[in-house]
Amino acid sequence: MESAITKLVDVFKSYAGKDKLLGKKEFQKLMQTELKNFITNTENNKAVNELKDKIDKNKDGKLTFEEYFCLVTQLATNKYKLQ
Amino acid sequence: MESAITKLVDVFKSYAGKDKLLGKKEFQKLMQTELKNFITNTENNKAVNELKDKIDKNKDGKLTFEEYFCLVTQLATNKYKLQ
Numbered sequence: 211m212e213s214a215i216t217k218l219v220d221v222f223k224s225y226a227g228k229d230k231l232l233g234k235k236e237f238q239k240l241m242q243t244e245l246k247n248f249i250t251n252t253e254n255n256k257a258v259n260e261l262k263d264k265i266d267k268n269k270d271g272k273l274t275f276e277e278y279f280c281l282v283t284q285l286a287t288n289k290y291k292l293q
Numbered sequence: 294m295e296s297a298i299t300k301l302v303d304v305f306k307s308y309a310g311k312d313k314l315l316g317k318k319e320f321q322k323l324m325q326t327e328l329k330n331f332i333t334n335t336e337n338n339k340a341v342n343e344l345k346d347k348i349d350k351n352k353d354g355k356l357t358f359e360e361y362f363c364l365v366t367q368l369a370t371n372k373y374k375l376q
Contacts, residue, residue: 211304211327214297215365219373221294244294275373282298282369283362290302290358 222278231272237262248285305361314355320345331368 225240226232241252251257265277308323309315324335334340348360
């Protein structure tokens with residue numbers, strides 16, 4: 211469990227870069243590389259961008275760790291309910 | 294990332310049992326087995342129970358998946374901030 215939590219932290223840090231935020235390109239790359247089985251349409255940049263805007267609570271165009279982890283929570287909840 | 298999310302779902306399911314809830318004993322076992330590095334004092338049942346009560350939003354003495362994942366979010370946020 212601890213290694214799974216550490217992995218989720220490390221994934222954010224590896225894509226977010228120095229500003230500690232996930233910009234448009236960074237989020238697209240994360241989606242296409244890390245979540246191509248959990249989420250369909252990750253190659254469709256328009257769909258990916260719409261998802262990012264939905265998660266981007268403070269509407270600054272970038273995702274903080276907290277906003278990123280809301281996506282993780284949603285994915286885990288979906289996974290739990292589908293099993 | 295997907296395997297990490299799946300792991301966190303599977304951990305809940307393996308400890309929660311048929312009623313899909315984490316009771317007092319189940320939560321203690323999860324803490325002592327899965328989180329002994331992230332959280333100190335997991336052998337202290339009183340401390341573990343106090344943590345459970347804090348997470349138990351609807352105060353029914355048991356933890357749902359959503360309440361469990363709030364703990365996961367808190368642990369990930371702490372881990373992120375400490376690194």
